[in-house]
Amino acid sequence: MPAPSGLHPRALLIDLAGVLHVGDHPVVGSVAALAKLRGAGLPLRFLTNTTRTPRRRLVARLRDMGFAIEADELHTAPHAAQQLVARRDLKPLYLIHPDLTEEIGPSAENPDSVVMGDMGPFLDYACLNAAFRLLMEGKPFIAMARNRYFMEEDGLSLDMGAFVTGLEFSSGVQAEIAGKPAPAFFHTALAEMGVAPADAVVIGDDLHDDVGAALAAGIPAILVRTGKFRSGDDADPAIRPTLVADDFADAVARLLALPAAP
Template sequence: MPLQEFPAMMKLRRPPQAVLIDLAGVLHTGDLALPGAVDALKRLRRSGLPLRFLTNTTRSPSATVIAKLRRMGFDLHPGEVQTAVLATRRLVAMRGLKPHYLVHPDIAGEIGPSNPNPDCVVLGDAGAYFSYAALNTVFRLLMQGLPLLAMARNRYFMEEDGLSLDMGAYVAGLEYSTGTQAEIVGKPARPFFETALADLGVAAEDAVLIGDDLADDIGGAQEAGIPGILVRTGKFRPEDERHATIRPDRVVDDFAAAVAALSV
């Protein structure tokens, strides 16, 4: 039986004027490039289309992310990678905020130090550093009325040994315990996608996003007016193809198939 492909729900240009690409689960899993992904990116490069790589990864600074992908054979450039960490730093600066940060130590140099007299809390994926003491400090600040900014609220991600819990569980727990609603900065927040479009100088309907996360990649992109192609790699689950409300513009096996579908 042939694999299902959803009919387009938005008009997919052939080819589009720009391509937005998720990283983990689309190009790679952990330290391993997914089969065919390196060659597919080379093919996409030859088309001349402008690219943006969008990632909610908040454990590693952007330079580390780029170096890791280059070691796998991917041709990425610093100006093409938009991370939730950099988006958060930009938002904090724009609003003149003085955050208390609960983030992974590896991004401390990129995001900056906590303020001793904070006016907000900023949460990233602290991984093993989500200790009770660290979370309780955040809890107490939120109970004092400070707003909560979360770099992302992803549920899980794919590592080489299987699915792993992501920071969304901690965001939800803090919201539940404090009655606070977090403002999400990375995907699926509409401004995150709109920033990429503005940098590229293209309209939403003239771009396309390739991702493995039905809600944060595809749903977020479509909310911003961007068609979305879902790949059956990374955090993709079979039930994603039967979701009641989010319908990808196309579902394909992997990144190589997504590039082929663009007819570039």
């Protein structure tokens, strides 16, 4: 099935995990497809809600897999959270993976807010309870993301959304989401390129946090049947992708076959 004839992207926002790669292995055809996009001259940004790995290491990892990606093209949830913290002059308690500390920094001695990432196996009751007590004092709550799960090489794994929701439930404080699905996360990336939402396209594997969030932000979206895609996502009655592709290479081939933008 061809791409919709009215689709004329001037820029692409591309999810990473599940779209370009799974674990440390590229999705079949994705390296070559990205090279084709580079050849077409479309401005690109790469979006990720990954909060366990600093940007420096993430770029190195992607390059090791064969992807030509520059650090300034990477738009991450931790960086978006940092921008919020800086704008509001906050001194947070950080609930983050130890590997992210080099990018984010340590928690404040007398925190006035809570900023939460995916701590993975390092999350424990003491961390959650310290955050809970601050929230009960009325301190603001920023979550880098609220993903339900993510795809690893051995299968789906629980993501941080369950713990964000748990703190919200217990404290009554609603988290402000810095990464996807917040519209500002997408719009900030597009503003850097000077492209309007309607003139861009998001490519993602998550029906809700990639596709649904992009559509809600006014951006056409392509759902790929890789990564965390589950059977039936492409027939969801509530979220209708602009296009469904088998994988990233298929999405790129169909986009590049479109007439040039007027």
